[in-house]
Amino acid sequence: MTIRVMHVGLGPIGIGVLKQVVERPGFEVAAAVDIDPEIVGRDVGEILGFDDKVGIEVQRELEGALADHEADVVALCTGSTLPSIHSQLESIFRAGLPVVSTTEELSFPHFSNEALAGEIDKLARNAGVAVVGTGVNPGFAMDTLPIVLSAACERVDSVTVDRIQDASVRRIPFQKKIGAGLDPEDFRQKADRLEIRHVGLTESVAMIAAAFGWKLDRITDVIEPKIAEEPVASSYLSVEPGQVAGLIQDGVGYRDGEPVIRLHMEAYLGAPQTYDAVSIEGSPSMYTKVEAGIPGDIATAAVAVNTLPRALVAPPGLHTMRDLPIPSWWAGA
Amino acid sequence: MTIRVMHVGLGPIGIGVLKQVVERPGFEVAAAVDIDPEIVGRDVGEILGFDDKVGIEVQRELEGALADHEADVVALCTGSTLPSIHSQLESIFRAGLPVVSTTEELSFPHFSNEALAGEIDKLARNAGVAVVGTGVNPGFAMDTLPIVLSAACERVDSVTVDRIQDASVRRIPFQKKIGAGLDPEDFRQKADRLEIRHVGLTESVAMIAAAFGWKLDRITDVIEPKIAEEPVASSYLSVEPGQVAGLIQDGVGYRDGEPVIRLHMEAYLGAPQTYDAVSIEGSPSMYTKVEAGIPGDIATAAVAVNTLPRALVAPPGLHTMRDLPIPSWWAGA
Known part of the structure; x- marks a missing residue:
């Protein structure tokens, strides 16, 4: 076939x-x-x-x-x-x-x-x-994978997913999408105009909640710049201290006022580690880590x-x- | 509902x-x-x-x-x-x-x-x-989980799953099922009579192969005793050096003569670590580890x-x- x-x-x-x-x-x-x-x-x-x-x-x-x-x-x-x-x-x-x-x-x-x-x-x-x-995200790393892992649990209290990426090895459109090389003020303006953002955290939070049968009060999705503390560079870009090296984005689902689904992304030039990790608090609690991460492209x-x-x-x-x-x-x- | x-x-x-x-x-x-x-x-x-x-x-x-x-x-x-x-x-x-x-x-x-x-x-x-x-096994740790993880790959050459368990915290029927406390000769006889074995490795290998669309030449499922080198004990059993502390079992799927699916279980009293790990060789290669393992019971x-x-x-x-x-x-x- x-x-x-x-x-x-x-x-x-x-x-x-x-x-x-x-x-x-x-x-x-x-x-x-x-x-x-x-x-x-x-x-x-x-x-x-x-x-x-x-x-x-x-x-x-x-x-x-x-x-x-x-x-x-x-x-x-x-x-x-x-x-x-x-x-x-x-x-x-x-x-x-x-x-x-x-x-x-x-x-x-x-x-x-x-x-x-x-x-x-x-x-x-x-x-x-x-x-x-x-x-891969949305669709896999921050929703399908934690949902599947939860199947081994008799009780889930909360789920945290960390997707941490050294962006220097990613393609240039990705590096631009995360704001690498911008001044913090430019980053903020572009983020406000939705020109810098990862799209999908809200969708992943909602998918996890639907799988669990959780009714959420609200979902927040917040972007912050990661400011370079020392010079960092990729093949495409150089970033000086004080400039933006990339983004930190958090999608959080609240249930009865408590943050029960926390999706945390860091994607910036020079991140010391690249990995995906799913942490489930419940019975049993489980911590699962994809070493070196699931490569985005x-x-x-x-x-x-x-x-x-x-x-x-x-x-x-x-x-x-x-x-x-x-x-x-x-x-x- | x-x-x-x-x-x-x-x-x-x-x-x-x-x-x-x-x-x-x-x-x-x-x-x-x-x-x-x-x-x-x-x-x-x-x-x-x-x-x-x-x-x-x-x-x-x-x-x-x-x-x-x-x-x-x-x-x-x-x-x-x-x-x-x-x-x-x-x-x-x-x-x-x-x-x-x-x-x-x-x-x-x-x-x-x-x-x-x-x-x-x-x-x-x-x-x-x-x-x-x-x-959990078969059904999850050594088949569903590696199958799901493979979805992030454009090519899979081989899959290895390790399920390593310190059996001292498991229930007594489990400890008996893995032969803990037996003499090696008794273990071998019971294994030959299929009284000691984990049932399911063949099924997990076959499920992975079916998901991938791989035709396997054959599946092997081999049990060996893990011999205690020093005294080990659980709440239920004491095992002297030279006695059996548990089992090591390998289910292997061969394709064109090559072992492409390797499911490796160790379950014995005193295993230094308990974890589940899925290793995919391919593009990308990925190593995923569930720290402390997925608890069997x-x-x-x-x-x-x-x-x-x-x-x-x-x-x-x-x-x-x-x-x-x-x-x-x-x-x-």
């Missing part, structure tokens, strides 16, 4: 997904769509920097690609917010294709945007296709690609990682 | 499941069945050592309990092997009840006993109920109880942890 994938959106994440689909057994590229004039008309092999062409050229128009395709499923990597992908989803559903999307807000939209989540669910059901939003694409086979066979409608069968790498055999 | 549970089998594991169902919100005991004359006729609260009665007396006959019940689901904890529970499953299915069982061979029976697995699946489908075998019951809500809503047929939605603790709200 080979799963034929239409790629919509070829930014850094979309390129990562495309690369795996080209390289991994069990998957092949059926079509590729992006609005960037720099890549429209070019072969996807060329875009990936491969010696050989793949035989698929990037198209400009989604509707055109959908009108004449041989795809089984769409990998949608165009935006972070639900409104930004709403009309794209409508078009894709109309063409009868299921969707795996790296859209962060789609990973668990029921909390932030119940109305639009309901509409997307209805559209997908009417079209008879499944849609799911996923990636490969893993976001991997989680999305590994979810493609799930979306093909899932019942029609809007799914989340919480209600799909356990995720897994797949050899493509 | 309260899930009403009929408990069938009240050995140590069945008692652990019963205790959680009595104590946890969202669950209640509907009936209890066991053949042990010591407990037949007694209130389950008394058996658990509680001050108060629960109002449910242990019945001797499964058929009698099934003929007149108000249960939603059965927790079946009577045996480790498929043949030992086959006729019990037939009776339970006939009464229209779904089943969560801690029967180790049921956790992934497709490899060892495809014929009986197929028959159980057919019986369950005909009865319109779901059945699943689970627990609480967690086996917890995984089973946390699976009860899944079995209620799963489609009819034989399921495994691999195809159910991600497992989770549930607050019972």
Whole structure:
């Protein structure tokens, strides 16, 4: 069995997904769509920097690609917010294709945007296709993983997840996204305009609460700059003391006034350790650590690609990682 | 919503499941069945050592309990092997009840006993109920957890899971099951008669391979005694140097002649560390460690109880942890 994938959106994440689909057994590229004039008309092999062409050229128009395709499923990597992908989803559903999307807000939209989540669910059901939003975070490291680990507990009092990353090894868009190299004042302004932020902590908190059956009073999501105390540098950027090295972001879910779900991210140049850790307080309490962390770039694409086979066979409608069968790498055999 | 549970089998594991169902919100005991004359006729609260009665007396006959019940689901904890529970499953299915069982061979029976697995699946489908075998191991620590972690990978070359336990804090039947206190010769004879063994490594190896889509040449499952080098003791047992402190067991799955899935268990009195660790070689490679381990007794019951809500809503047929939605603790709200 080979799963034929239409790629919509070829930014850094979309390129990562495309690369795996080209390289991994069990998957092949059926079509590729992006609005960037720099890549429209070019072969996807060329875009990936491969010696050989793949035989698929990037198209400009989604509707055109959908009108004449041989795809089984769409990998949608165009935006972070639900409104930004709403009309794209409508078009894709109309063409009868299921969707795996790296859209962060789609990973668990029921909390932030119940109305639009309901509409997307209805559209997908009417079209008879499944849609799911996923990636490494949200979608895996700070929601699926703690949820799965909780299955060994007879009681959970609280959950804390730490995702700590030395950003110097990440791609440049990621380094910019976390504000590395900015002055603190610029960071604050960009954060206020939502130009600097990790999207998804609210969704992950809400997914964990839903899995546990906890009703939360509220979810907070707060971003602070990590100020460099000494000079730090990546291959792309140099940061002086007093400038921003990256961000610290906390998503917290409160229940009866108590912070019961705490998702803590640090992503900055020069972080001394990179790791993911899940701490469950309860019976039993458990501390689980992924040494060296779950690498964001490969893993976001991997989680999305590994979810493609799930979306093909899932019942029609809007799914989340919480209600799909356990995720897994797949050899493509 | 309260899930009403009929408990069938009240050995140590069945008692652990019963205790959680009595104590946890969202669950209640509907009936209890066991053949042990010591407990037949007694209130389950008394058996658990509680001050108060629960109002449910242990019945001797499964058929009698099934003929007149108000249960939603059965927790079946009577045996480790498929043949030992086959006729019990037939009776339970006939009464229209779904089943969560801690029967180790049921956790992934497709490899060892495809014929009986197929028959159980057919019986369950005909009865319109779901059945699943689970627990901490098999069912969670050495199969579900590595499978879920693999979802962050674009390529997996091999998986190693280590489950290392200091057995001195475990219950006495567990200490006996691992051969603690025996002479090496007695251990070997009991191991040959299958009286000493952890049941489930083969099932866990087969489940991982199925999730990945790997065809294995063969699965080996080998038990060795861990010989005490100095005196060790638990509250129940003393072990002299030269005697057996516990067992070391390895389940290995081979693909194209290479050991690609290695499940390594050590359970002995005086093990210096207790932990679970999953090591994936691939892209990315990842090392994940549960510090202090996933405690066997609480967690086996917890995984089973946390699976009860899944079995209620799963489609009819034989399921495994691999195809159910991600497992989770549930607050019972």
